Amino acid sequence: MVDRYFSNKSLKLGKRERTRSALIDSAIKVIAEKGFESASIKEITQAAGLANGTFYNHFTDRESLASEAAGVAIFEIALEIKEEVKDIEDGLDKVIVSSDKVVDRTINAPTWGKIIIGAWHHLDDFQQDVAQIMRSDLNLAKRQGLTSLPINKLLEYQICSLIVLSISLQLKNGRNKATRLETAEAILRLLGIAPAEAKQRAQKALFG
Amino acid sequence: MVDRYFSNKSLKLGKRERTRSALIDSAIKVIAEKGFESASIKEITQAAGLANGTFYNHFTDRESLASEAAGVAIFEIALEIKEEVKDIEDGLDKVIVSSDKVVDRTINAPTWGKIIIGAWHHLDDFQQDVAQIMRSDLNLAKRQGLTSLPINKLLEYQICSLIVLSISLQLKNGRNKATRLETAEAILRLLGIAPAEAKQRAQKALFG
Amino acid sequence: MVDRYFSNKSLKLGKRERTRSALIDSAIKVIAEKGFESASIKEITQAAGLANGTFYNHFTDRESLASEAAGVAIFEIALEIKEEVKDIEDGLDKVIVSSDKVVDRTINAPTWGKIIIGAWHHLDDFQQDVAQIMRSDLNLAKRQGLTSLPINKLLEYQICSLIVLSISLQLKNGRNKATRLETAEAILRLLGIAPAEAKQRAQKALFG
Amino acid sequence: MVDRYFSNKSLKLGKRERTRSALIDSAIKVIAEKGFESASIKEITQAAGLANGTFYNHFTDRESLASEAAGVAIFEIALEIKEEVKDIEDGLDKVIVSSDKVVDRTINAPTWGKIIIGAWHHLDDFQQDVAQIMRSDLNLAKRQGLTSLPINKLLEYQICSLIVLSISLQLKNGRNKATRLETAEAILRLLGIAPAEAKQRAQKALFG
């Protein structure tokens, strides 16, 4: 049986919705464990305590379940992190601390890391969802005059790329303070901050 | 039958080498079309006009062919681009023009773009190969005093991530001058260049 | 389609059990025809009128089906023969008549003979099963004071070897009264009976 | 490269015969290592330092090479053992000591044990060859009045079956003095010797 990461509300739902949620939860878990391509429908349904045929009552194919699962997963992470950084007032700090928390979470709970890496190049929607998460923080920094750059989708994607790279490397080589720091600095430089200031800021925001 | 991207010299080679090259060419094409995971050995051999069993005379498994194919693909591109930018003397310009050419090439010949995107997260070696390509240019820029940053692997990977993102977006949405420009600017900012100068440099280096 | 040697009761069984039985029946037949190593899963399933994939709903691999099939085959034969010799009171006679009946049956229904020969050297369990069948009769003979030898596994195996040899020869050269008789005599001598008495006993027990 | 167990004379032979011998030697080795069914032609030829195609210049199929190899192997063993027991004058002792030596050799050099077990049920000729080996000793025992039984093929086969069983068990469970002794006793009883005398004889012949 799968932990209910995301569907604790399931009790309030009808039977159909409950089964659907169970499948999504299970998919998140299995994809995280086995990777995107190796998550077979049989394994997903079994982990959910359901029969394989049940899958087809709710989804047309594996892809459709996967994109839903990825969306649910990232949305929940975003909510949690947003809460955790709500007291940071500096927009830039908010961006790099959030980013670092995403990475951090994935290193400690590879479940999420792998699903993010795995989904990154497979699901268009997923990239958009992820990128959007930092939009409000970026706009905050802009309003605070901390960056002169126009905030657009490409910039969001670029930041996400740096985050995904950091996750990917640390998943492979283990947690690494230098990588975290340099990733934060790189994000800041990408936002137009000069190297020296970027270094100071990153150090202070991440490690006090 | 597959175009001989990389083995035009095949006529000079022995039979064994010719077949081997044909398989690599075919693999490049099929991986580009179907993606990394979906490129079956049968399809690769069929596209090469060979029997499926022939594959195993030359490679132990799909992975080994794939990494070879990816390596060949990127190596050839790198060589060509290096030649094309040999007259640029400014290290930073060299980096962003090279990067832009990689992107440009993949947009015009999606075969290569897709294989790069596809291999990016699957083959460790591949990432290393790609990253290394810009090392000499980065070091040149460093020697020229154009960037104060230490040149290390992570920085190379970060630049590559931006390139891969640019490829990915333009493959999906079509060629886009703004994306090219902003990617070059982003690379420069990542290297510590101030936004305004980055903008000028990018504009000038890419579009004269 | 395959005769239902062992699963005549199939009508009473659930669908799953019916299919499983069909596979075992089919395996028995195919192994008998083609030999142990050449009985492919495809052929077994086809002979059962099922799809090859169905096999894997019921067995993990070929070996597991084979050992089950062999076990079923020998168990059924043993039961029948036990019943047929239940009125023989002399332990030694019981042993050699049972043995002769096993051989006899395999000559008339080569299906069984070949499966026994085929499985003999491939499945450890199978040898143990077969050998055990005569244990009770041997112990009976011992209690009756008809043999002074200790009854142990090796002795059982030795008797089985003589039976398998007899089967093997008669499968090749056809039914042969002399071979049957001499096999019975050999078993008796193996059990310590003097040649002359062995001859008399064998003649009388087998042919009245 | 393969040791030349049986074809040291190869130097005197023509090239064709030399290659043929090399294949037979190699087959013996590979069959012994991998078993009968798993000895692929590629492996046999490779172990002989030859190309796989070469096989077909000398043999029509795997079976034909195998039977030749088995024949060569057993013939050589028989010669050696015959020499080793040439000073034993008692026919029965000769039989059981020879038998024990065959078994012994296979336990110490599983190469031969496995090939004998492996070939036993696959090659008709092989069985005949093996059985014939003890014919002269059996006839000697008969002439010496040590057994009253008629010496025929079946009897030879029966003795061989007991030997093969002994090999098989000891290959699986390791060398075992009791098994050797009981096998010798069983052969003697099979030849009509009373259990008590069989016990004495076996003990004395095998272990002095």
Next chain:
DNA sequence: AATGAATGAGCGTTCATTCAT
């Protein structure tokens, strides 16, 4: 709505065999 047995195309892989060199 949920089941799970059955399906069969497709996978990667092995290997006896052919044949041009």
Next chain:
DNA sequence: GATGAATGAACGCTCATTCAT
């Protein structure tokens, strides 16, 4: 005669998908 690249049928096995229950 020897070679070894090429072959392609066959293998064991996986899995998304269907459908009767």
